[in-house]
Amino acid sequence: MSxxxxxxxxxxxxxxxxxxxxxxxFTHLIPFAAGHEVIRQRRRxxxxxxxxxxxxxxQLIGMGxxxxxxxxxxxxxxxxxxxxxxxxxxxGWPGPIAIEEHSHAAMANxxxxxxxxxxxxxxxxxxxxxxxxxxxxxxxxxxxVHRRAARRRAGDPARRRRRSTRSRxxxxxxxxxxxxxxxxxxxxxxAKRSLVTVEEIVDDFGQRSLNAVILPSWTVGAIACVPGGAxxxxxxxxxxxxxxxxxxxxxxxxxxxGFLAWMKANVLEQGPDAFAVHSxxxxxxxRATDAAE
Amino acid sequence: xxxxxxxMMTIAAARALRNSDVCFVGIGMPSAACNLARLTHxxxxxxxxxxxxxATKPDVLPLSIGDxxxxxxxxxxxxxxxxxxxxxxxxxxxxxxxxxxxxxxxxNLNTTVVGPYDKPKTRLPGGGGAPEISSACGEIFIIMRQxxxxxxxxxxxxxxxxHGEGGDHRARLGLTTKGxxxxxxxxxxxxxxx
Numbered sequence: 001m002s003x004x005x006x007x008x009x010x011x012x013x014x015x016x017x018x019x020x021x022x023x024x025x026f027t028h029l030i031p032f033a034a035g036h037e038v039i040r041q042r043r044r045x046x047x048x049x050x051x052x053x054x055x056x057x058x059q060l061i062g063m064g065x066x067x068x069x070x071x072x073x074x075x076x077x078x079x080x081x082x083x084x085x086x087x088x089x090x091x092g093w094p095g096p097i098a099i100e101e102h103s104h105a106a107m108a109n110x111x112x113x114x115x116x117x118x119x120x121x122x123x124x125x126x127x128x129x130x131x132x133x134x135x136x137x138x139x140x141x142x143x144x145v146h147r148r149a150a151r152r153r154a155g156d157p158a159r160r161r162r163r164s165t166r167s168r169x170x171x172x173x174x175x176x177x178x179x180x181x182x183x184x185x186x187x188x189x190x191a192k193r194s195l196v197t198v199e200e201i202v203d204d205f206g207q208r209s210l211n212a213v214i215l216p217s218w219t220v221g222a223i224a225c226v227p228g229g230a231x232x233x234x235x236x237x238x239x240x241x242x243x244x245x246x247x248x249x250x251x252x253x254x255x256x257x258g259f260l261a262w263m264k265a266n267v268l269e270q271g272p273d274a275f276a277v278h279s280x281x282x283x284x285x286x287r288a289t290d291a292a293e
Numbered sequence: 294x295x296x297x298x299x300x301m302m303t304i305a306a307a308r309a310l311r312n313s314d315v316c317f318v319g320i321g322m323p324s325a326a327c328n329l330a331r332l333t334h335x336x337x338x339x340x341x342x343x344x345x346x347x348a349t350k351p352d353v354l355p356l357s358i359g360d361x362x363x364x365x366x367x368x369x370x371x372x373x374x375x376x377x378x379x380x381x382x383x384x385x386x387x388x389x390x391x392x393x394x395x396x397x398x399x400x401n402l403n404t405t406v407v408g409p410y411d412k413p414k415t416r417l418p419g420g421g422g423a424p425e426i427s428s429a430c431g432e433i434f435i436i437m438r439q440x441x442x443x444x445x446x447x448x449x450x451x452x453x454x455x456h457g458e459g460g461d462h463r464a465r466l467g468l469t470t471k472g473x474x475x476x477x478x479x480x481x482x483x484x485x486x487x
Binding site (some may be wrong): 050111236 | 364372373382393419
């Protein structure tokens with residue numbers, strides 16, 4: 001049964017040193033706030049799984065949290081390289097990182113196999129240096145944690161997540177994802193423990209889109225409410241992808257000192273509340289202020 | 294009128310697309326080409342991005358394959374597992390776009406490493422969707438800037454299979470799709486942009 005926790009408590013109780021962790025979200029709903037909390041709690045020796053490691057794993061790798069990366073496309077989408085990953089892999093800074101790579105199709109099928117508890121099937125192997133048959137299944141079965149943001153809000157007909165009222169603090173909680181649904185459902189169902197960060201907590205999801213993904217309470221471990229917590233990724237219907245930040249990251253991460261200074265100011269000396277400025281409520285307030293001016 | 298080589302390649306790729314095509318669209322030049330075709334001679338073309346967005350009609354070109362714009366304007370959005378399993382591996386695309394850091398004369402592509410795999414000179418992003426795109430799409434259009442460094446005798450790593458060692462290598466592996474057509478994709482065009 002899922003539990004509502006603060007992000008710090010949720011990370012502390014869910015993720016341990018040496019875990020194999022998938023922080024999924026296919027461009028959409030990438031759990032940056034959770035990644036930052038993992039960095040603040042100084043988790044070490046993680047094996048990180050993501051189809052597209054994205055900025056979130058560039059940050060975790062650059063801060064020395066990971067020993068190994070399992071992925072299918074390691075770049076900054078539409079921009080270029082992930083410089084912190086490359087520095088770790090090519091130069092061993094801040095430490096060496098091992099890699100295991102597959103294709104997107106193999107990774108997606110591996111998550112599905114993990115969710116089903118079945119061997120991986122159906123991925124024709126044509127490229128050279130592909131891993132032996134069965135490896136992706138192994139990887140999926142060893143997912144120990146997954147988190148992603150979900151979102152919902154009272155009064156919005158689309159995409160919500162529901163939880164207990166205050167008067168019924170132990171009532172069932174569930175999560176709802178809409179928009180690009182990615183591989184989050186498969187990742188949660190494949191994991192031994194899971195943490196979901198959400199945009200908001202509502203009493204009723206209301207009307208949902210036809211492809212909405214619902215995770216019942218008994219499939220999710222910890223839930224932490226972190227408005228804006230997917231930034232610079234996005235939450236469909238809440239706030240847009242911050243494409244300008246993805247471009248800016250190229251310069252921030254290019255050299256070690258600049259990266260460390262950014263991480264100190266924006267992660268180590270901050271908390272989950274720092275993401276609130278990116279939330280829909282904050283964005284709407286800013287727009288209203290702009291309009292008034 | 295001033296234009297650069299990338300823009301001209303984009304135009305050429307757009308002209309090679311048909312109104313009836315179902316395209317697996319990659320970010321960058323392929324995305325620009327596919328949407329140019331849709332907005333000109335191929336209004337009914339089906340564009341699908343690997344984020345699961347089917348028959349999408351973005352008003353602005355996305356930076357990533359998962360921008361919200363793609364989902365907002367899509368006929369439907371399916372899970373990523375379904376995208377690769379039912380739609381790509383299921384053989385429902387007529388055209389897939391690929392590019393790479395290196396290409397050889399048999400249209401095999403490298404997007405993985407320059408130099409040895411275990412100690413690369415440059416680590417590139419890797420395969421992503423490309424290995425299955427190259428085998429499962431009806432045919433492949435390749436858009437990439439050419440140079441002596443990129444057009445090589447032997448790839449440092451084969452990420453996506455073109456025609457392997459040439460001849461009937463695709464058929465011997467059981468691939469029924471064309472790969473890169475032997476003729477220029479431009480010759481496929483029957484619908485010049487008005």
